[in-house]
Structure formats: C-alpha cells, structure tokens
Amino acid sequence: MASASPTPKSLLVQGYEVVIGFETHAQLSTQSKIFSRASTAFGAEPNTQACAVDLALPGTLPVMNKGAVERAIEFGLAVGSHIAPRSIFARKNYFYPDLPKGYQISQFEIPVVQGGSVEFFLGEEKKSVRLVRAHLEEDAGKSLHEDFIGQTGIDLNRAGTPLLEIVTEPDMRSSAEAVAYAKELHKIVTWIGICDGNMQEGSFRCDANVSVRKPGAELGTRREIKNLNSFKFMQQAIDFEIRWQIEEIEDGRAIQQATVLFNPDTGETRAMRTKEDAADYRYFPDPDLPPLCISEQWVQEVRGRMAELPRVMAQRFVRDYGLSEYDATQLTQSLALSSYFEATTKTCGEAKLAGNWIMGEVSRRLNAQDLSIDQAPVRPLALGQLIGRISDGTISNNAARQVFDALWDGSGADVDAVIEAKGLRQMNDSSELEKIVEDVLAANAKNVAEFKAGNEKALNALVGQIMKASKGKANPQQVNTVLRAKLAA
Amino acid sequence: MTHSLSTHSLHDLSVHDLALALKNKQVSAVEAAGHFLVRSSAHANLGTYVALNEATTLAQAQAADQRIAQGSAGTLEGVPIAHKDIFVTRDFVTTAGSRMLKGYRSPFDATVVAKLASAGVVTLGKLNCDEFAMGSSNENSAIAPVGCDTVTPVRNPWNIERIPGGSSGGSAAAVAARLAPAATGTDTGGSIRQPAAFCGITGIKPTYGRASRYGMVAFASSLDQAGPMARSAQDCALLLSSLCGPDLDRDSTSLDMPAEDYSRNLNDSIEGLRIGVPQEFFGEGLSDDVRASVEAALKQYEQLGAKLVPIQLPRTELSIPVYYIIAPAEASSNLSRFDGVKFGHRAAQYTDLADMYKKTRAEGFGDEVKRRIMIGAYVLSHGYYDAYYLQAQKIRRMIADDFQNAFKQCDVIAGPVAPTVAWKLGEKSDDPVANYLADIFTLPASLAGLPGMSIPVGFSQAAQDKGMPIGMQLIGNYFGEARLLNAAHRFQQATDFHSAKPAGY
Numbered sequence: 001m002a003s004a005s006p007t008p009k010s011l012l013v014q015g016y017e018v019v020i021g022f023e024t025h026a027q028l029s030t031q032s033k034i035f036s037r038a039s040t041a042f043g044a045e046p047n048t049q050a051c052a053v054d055l056a057l058p059g060t061l062p063v064m065n066k067g068a069v070e071r072a073i074e075f076g077l078a079v080g081s082h083i084a085p086r087s088i089f090a091r092k093n094y095f096y097p098d099l100p101k102g103y104q105i106s107q108f109e110i111p112v113v114q115g116g117s118v119e120f121f122l123g124e125e126k127k128s129v130r131l132v133r134a135h136l137e138e139d140a141g142k143s144l145h146e147d148f149i150g151q152t153g154i155d156l157n158r159a160g161t162p163l164l165e166i167v168t169e170p171d172m173r174s175s176a177e178a179v180a181y182a183k184e185l186h187k188i189v190t191w192i193g194i195c196d197g198n199m200q201e202g203s204f205r206c207d208a209n210v211s212v213r214k215p216g217a218e219l220g221t222r223r224e225i226k227n228l229n230s231f232k233f234m235q236q237a238i239d240f241e242i243r244w245q246i247e248e249i250e251d252g253r254a255i256q257q258a259t260v261l262f263n264p265d266t267g268e269t270r271a272m273r274t275k276e277d278a279a280d281y282r283y284f285p286d287p288d289l290p291p292l293c294i295s296e297q298w299v300q301e302v303r304g305r306m307a308e309l310p311r312v313m314a315q316r317f318v319r320d321y322g323l324s325e326y327d328a329t330q331l332t333q334s335l336a337l338s339s340y341f342e343a344t345t346k347t348c349g350e351a352k353l354a355g356n357w358i359m360g361e362v363s364r365r366l367n368a369q370d371l372s373i374d375q376a377p378v379r380p381l382a383l384g385q386l387i388g389r390i391s392d393g394t395i396s397n398n399a400a401r402q403v404f405d406a407l408w409d410g411s412g413a414d415v416d417a418v419i420e421a422k423g424l425r426q427m428n429d430s431s432e433l434e435k436i437v438e439d440v441l442a443a444n445a446k447n448v449a450e451f452k453a454g455n456e457k458a459l460n461a462l463v464g465q466i467m468k469a470s471k472g473k474a475n476p477q478q479v480n481t482v483l484r485a486k487l488a489a
Numbered sequence: 490m491t492h493s494l495s496t497h498s499l500h501d502l503s504v505h506d507l508a509l510a511l512k513n514k515q516v517s518a519v520e521a522a523g524h525f526l527v528r529s530s531a532h533a534n535l536g537t538y539v540a541l542n543e544a545t546t547l548a549q550a551q552a553a554d555q556r557i558a559q560g561s562a563g564t565l566e567g568v569p570i571a572h573k574d575i576f577v578t579r580d581f582v583t584t585a586g587s588r589m590l591k592g593y594r595s596p597f598d599a600t601v602v603a604k605l606a607s608a609g610v611v612t613l614g615k616l617n618c619d620e621f622a623m624g625s626s627n628e629n630s631a632i633a634p635v636g637c638d639t640v641t642p643v644r645n646p647w648n649i650e651r652i653p654g655g656s657s658g659g660s661a662a663a664v665a666a667r668l669a670p671a672a673t674g675t676d677t678g679g680s681i682r683q684p685a686a687f688c689g690i691t692g693i694k695p696t697y698g699r700a701s702r703y704g705m706v707a708f709a710s711s712l713d714q715a716g717p718m719a720r721s722a723q724d725c726a727l728l729l730s731s732l733c734g735p736d737l738d739r740d741s742t743s744l745d746m747p748a749e750d751y752s753r754n755l756n757d758s759i760e761g762l763r764i765g766v767p768q769e770f771f772g773e774g775l776s777d778d779v780r781a782s783v784e785a786a787l788k789q790y791e792q793l794g795a796k797l798v799p800i801q802l803p804r805t806e807l808s809i810p811v812y813y814i815i816a817p818a819e820a821s822s823n824l825s826r827f828d829g830v831k832f833g834h835r836a837a838q839y840t841d842l843a844d845m846y847k848k849t850r851a852e853g854f855g856d857e858v859k860r861r862i863m864i865g866a867y868v869l870s871h872g873y874y875d876a877y878y879l880q881a882q883k884i885r886r887m888i889a890d891d892f893q894n895a896f897k898q899c900d901v902i903a904g905p906v907a908p909t910v911a912w913k914l915g916e917k918s919d920d921p922v923a924n925y926l927a928d929i930f931t932l933p934a935s936l937a938g939l940p941g942m943s944i945p946v947g948f949s950q951a952a953q954d955k956g957m958p959i960g961m962q963l964i965g966n967y968f969g970e971a972r973l974l975n976a977a978h979r980f981q982q983a984t985d986f987h988s989a990k991p992a993g994y
Contacts, residue, residue, distance in 0.1 A: 058583070061741065061742075063741050091822050093822050093869070101825060282874075287742075290741060290742065
C-alpha cells in the first residue's frame, strides 16, 4: 500500500512515479553472537571466531542472546513499534557453503518488532516512512573467492552475528527520499547504540526494492538492489535503476522480478538472479528455540535504560535552551554532536552562542578536515570557556576567532593563556579609553566638525581611529558610548 | 585392598550392587571395566559396540579408583557403562551409525555423557544404532561393529537371528547380553522403549526437556530425548538421577527444574495406584502372545493393589502419520549440515558445488535417511506445508490433550510397547511402512512429550517366536518419572522377568 497523498508532478521521472521500499540489515552491537558465545569482533583471522555452535558441529544447539533481544526492543521503542509479547524463530532452509547448518535462523511469520515509523526532514518537508516489521536473525559466514585459485575459502567468523532486519512499506518516492530515510535510520540505530553503523564493514546494509508506475496505476514489478554499502552509491544505484526500468517499459519490455547488484565502477545495476531461480526455503518454526516471550516488565526495564531519543532531545533544546527548531534539529544529528553542544553550553551558559559556534566555526573545520565531532581538537570545555570570554566582554568576536584558531591548530592550549599571549584582552578600563578618545578627538577636529554638522559617517572614521589607537583592544560598544558622550558634551 | 567378590559374576551385578561393591572396594573400577571389555570382545558377533578405546576406558577407571581411595567418589563412581553412538564424545569416535560421520571426533562431550562422567561413570565404548536414530530394527546402521570386518546388523542375544529393535538396538542388546551393566539410549518415537522390550530389559524416556539434548546428534529436535537402559527400574532410577537436570546455557528446550533423586520413592506402596488401560492399545494387530503377557502383568498389578481403569486415547492411530510428518520434517532440516563442507564425509570427485553436495549426500546417507529427508522436504514445501506439517502439529496437540483427559482418571497408563516380539533379521527391511506401523504404541507419548518406560513382562509362548521377550509400556504424566519408576520397581520386586538372562551370556 502506498501513502495516501499523491506524488507531486515535480517528483515524477519522465511521467513515472517511483516507488521504493527498504530492507536494512543492522548488525547488533552485542559482544557475542546471537545463538552462541563466540565473539562478534570484526577483522579477526578467518575462522578464529567460530565456535562449535557456529560451525554447526553435530549435537550443538542455539541459545538466544538476551542482549540481541534487548537491542531489538530498544529499536522498536525508538520508532514507536509494537513489541510482540511472543515471537517465533523459524528456519530458512537452503544450501550454501557459508551457511553452516544448512538453514538460517530468522523470524518469519511472527517478528519481534511490528509496525512503527521513521520520521525525517527532506529539505523543508517532513516525511514519515512506515515500517512493516523488524526481526532478529543470524548472519551467514563469508565466501572468499579472491585468495584461492580455483577454490573458494569459507570464513565463518561472521556466521551467527546478530542482525535486525528492518523492513519498510514502499513509501518512498525518490532516491533522495530513500537516502534521507536511510540516513535517518542510520542515525537512530547508532544513536541508541544498537549498531555501530559502520557501512564499510557491513554493519549497516541496505537493500532497496525499486519499481516505477504511471501515477494511479497498480504497483509495478520491483527489482531488489542488494547490499548498498554507502549513501552515495545508494542514490546512484537507485537513480540508475529508475532510468533503466523506465527505458525497459518505454521500449515495451516488461520488468522481471529480480535481485540486482550495483557496480560502483560502472555505475550500473545488474541482475544476479530472477524470480524463476527463487528457492523454496521450506520455512518452519525452529524446534530448538521456544517462542521468544517478552513481558511488559522487560520492555519497561529496557525503556528505563534507554538514552533520550533525538526527536525528544530536539524538543527539549527548543524548550530549555530557546533554540529554533532548525538549530535544535541540527544539533541532534548525532548523540556525539548533541553531547558536545550540551557540554559546551554547560560551561558557558550561552546556548545560542554555543549552537552558533558549533554549527559555524566547529562544523566548518570538521568538514574541511573530514573529522567527526569526537575528533575535534577543541573540546567542549575549551569552547565553553572561549564563549564565556566573549560574553563577559574579555575579548571581541574577532579576537575569539583568533583564539579558536590557536586552540584548533594546537599552538595554544588554554583559552586565557592564548588571550594573554596574543594580547587580545579588550580594554575595559574606562579612564584609559577616555584618554584615547580625547586624544583622537583632539587630533581629528575635521571629523568632529563634520559629525556635529550632521554627518553620521564621520563617527565611523573616529571609531576606526580609536580602535587603531587601542590596538584593537577597546570594546567597540564601549567606544561608541564614550565617543557619543564626549561629542555631545 | 581385599577383593572378596569373584570377577566371573561381575557382569550379573546390577548397577546398584556394582556401585556398592566398588564403593566397598570389593572390586576395583579397573577390574570391572576390564571384565566388560573382555566380554565385549568375546561377544563381538552381536555387533553391539562400534567404538572401543581400551586405554581411555582404563584411564577413566584408574581415576575412579583413585577417587574411591581418596573418599571423593561420586554416586556411580567406577561403574562402567556404554553410550549410544548418537551422543558425541571427545574420547571416542561418534558416527551416529552413518557413513557421513565415519571417523568423526567431537571436540566436546554431550551433556548427558559429561553428567554421568561427573557422577563417576566409566565409559566402556559406543554402541551401535540405526543411522541418525532412524529405524526400529537397528538394520539401518552403516558402521561395521568392533571386531567385524563388514557392516553387519546388531543381533538380539535372545535369538541371534532376530533384530534387537531400534534405534537404540546396540544399547539394548549389550545390556541384555551383560556386555555393559547399563547403557544410554535416545528415544524419538520409541527408540529406548521398543528395543528394551525386544531385548527383555528396562528403559525409560523422561519428560521432553528433562535430559539435555546438547551433544545428541539431532534427529527430530522436538521429540529427541535421552534416557537410561538397564536391567531393572532400580538401576534406571540411579542413572536417570545423574543424567537429567537443567542445561539452560546449551539447550533452550532444557527445562529449568532441578535434578531429582529418582531412587527415593522406588519402594513406595502402589496400593490404590490407578492404572489407565487404553482400549486402543489392545485392538486388532496386537499379537496374542504380547496381549497375554501384558494382560497378565496388569493382573499382577491388581494383586499389588493397583486399580485398572479403562481409558481412551482416541487418536492413537493418527500418531503414525503425524509422527512420520513431523519427525522427517525436522530431520530434513537437521541433517542439512551434513554437506561435505565442514566435517564428515565429502565425495572424492565432483565437478562443482552442486555436484559436491549431491554426491556427498548420496554417498553419505543410507536409504532410510534419504527417504525421511525426502518426506520431510516434501511436507515443508511451499503449497504442502499447511496441509501436512501444520495439520500434523494441530493433531499432535490434540494427542497431547487426549493424554491430559486420560490422566484425569488415572495416575499412569499401561499397555504393550510393540504389537509383536522382535522379528527376524531382514524380515521387514524391504517394507518401511511395516516398520513404521510397529511404532504405533510408542509414538503417542513421544508426540505428547510424556515420560514412558518399558519393563519386561514375559516371553512369547508362540511356536514361531518362542522365548522372545515381551515388554510392557508405562506412560506417566509430565515429570512423573518417579512414579513410573516406583510402579516398575514394585512390579519387578514381585516378578523375575527382568532377571532372566539369555542363554550363553
């Protein structure tokens, strides 16, 4: 079922409406595997993190990892889903060398997380993508075709790694919306800490189901683009797929349901297998695992341990710090960023200034150097002190930028030390300033006369002279006040 | 150390008496183990053992003797027993009766094996069984027994031209022939109870979930259950107390209930015990000799003070199709791991991956296993699942409900274990359906997950089957093992069928 509102004309591609649904495999951040005690750490030597259960040795049995269940519950709570009080593990039977048992344990008919939605902004527009379900399952191992001539190596380290497969309704209508959804989902799972979100290592893998149709027509036949492991490729792959499908239809060829792979080198998608090859997985409830029962009490315990969700936090920022909705949304893009903001604000007590500095100077530097907020050389304490020195009048904004630069590039270690070392302290001694003002007025009789004749611009020239004489240390506001008082005298 | 016990009669001692003799240092664990190893090779023609490892057995026995000397003996310290080759063991090869696992060595011991070892049990070796526990005659093993050059069936010590029953046929034959004081078995649809009946010994399958399935090569996960096979209810109680108990970290279907001492209530009176007699177990197809012995046993129970209550188990017949859908369905999936990739047999020659799979599995599995994999894959297939698997699960639930209705009127249920005595080797090997039909009385309790046991109640008087043992089945309600063992023990105190010994052993 598609969303109710009709797709605006501007989103149609050559007169076709694009329909996209997502299936995302989020690797859950448990220390051990979903049904065994082997480690889930990435990057170990092949087959060193596969225990008897993972190898499916005769006599081994699966035992559910409670941590994986709790992460599924956390996700369900974060996206407003129903947490099924009783869900069932099923066996998906097929033969493949990297599938040790000859079946994958997954959830089929009754998943643990049901319904819910992911909300995000696409530009100015608020979007909501409905979720069908999210279910727990185990990952397979890896087939290594490259390193063995004429043979395939099997690495079972990944076998049994816990996954949460998150399935949407076909609610998205453009590649941009699809990417925005994926980014928001990525933000949610990393925010609540159930997944490390590392796309290169395969911790967050997206499959996009793409079809096109004339507006108002029945859903077109979909093709599934597998394993989109970067947001950039995601958009490229979907855009290519949309154009390809439209061309096929325009040329009079029907779309065949298929699974396709995106090749980043060619920028093209290519069919891997068609529906005719689809296996009969002979799903049936796994007799080794009793139904997964989740009590309301367990759900409440998990809820109690959960960190504040981004949506809720943004509302709090608006309410408590007086930020605009836009700023609040920007500052809750990641848990790390929001923590940075809150720590800075706590130090200086100036939320708006802190927000402006973080979204301005800090972001610009991070982007330029491709750093994450955790890697920012200026930590919240220092930034907070710096902002404090602006607000207490010690330094000007211009001077603050110089201090920030010094802190960022490491040439200065402490805010006050840099201010002193560079002599950036504003002149707050009024007798000293008055002396300078009097000297400047005496030396610039022409400007004084012009001002008194009604030329306001003449004042700027005087201010400039005073700032110059103070070597930039005078507080511009104070200069203005003193100057006007002297001229009026 | 003085040994007043003469070793030539060691094999006639019960587990109970042997444990006592070991504890009292009348015999050493090394002597006991050695005695049974010698007997096992002397009677290799029975084909019971498929793996022996004398050095390991004697080392275990020595360790047991040390613990006895140090006064740190377990309840079964030094008692030698053998395990059905469906339990994986570190020190003995585990084959599950299949070419697929020929020479396979497990890196760990099954929980049942480990629990018995921690009670002090010494392992004599591994016992033959039907391939992956599929069969009721033990003719489906693909493994040549110790001392035999070729694959040869296990023989019934009461008549070596007869089958011992299955799938725990090696266990039953070895215990009957005194080649081990006791053995472990597993029961999926009757694989402890039926061979125990055919070999004139006592065996019990506890409530599903009572014994850990970890380390049992899986046949049908929702049915498989381990249990002891011995010569008396008293011995079964001793062993069952040691091998049961929760194993929550390894088996999700293990029940979170503490282990029980099943010996405690053995001697309780059975005055007033209500024994349910299901009319469906005494209908057409039950041979006259089995009927006569079971009815005589029921009379004996009446004399012991029990009351017979006629009950109905109306879906008894349906248990055959239900079982032969559910068990193969689970088996077809459980056996998928035998693909030649990680362990076990792999075809020597193949052209590609699909060819490797096909040849490996074609060569590695026997006919009965292949038959069940095909049945299982079929009933789980898209379009057939609802009509077969789902329907079977519904009827399975109704069969369990029938038992609960029956237990409103009775404490235990009694009836025959099998319609006939052990048949001749080869008699039914070309007729799988005839084999399946012979499981009719053991399947219902399996499907319901109830504890069931088999006790010897007589010998056939029929000319063609003369002298073959007959067993009676006792079925209890969930967690009713103690009551079953109590009822069986009282019967065995009043009778001597369980003490009878096949000639020549």
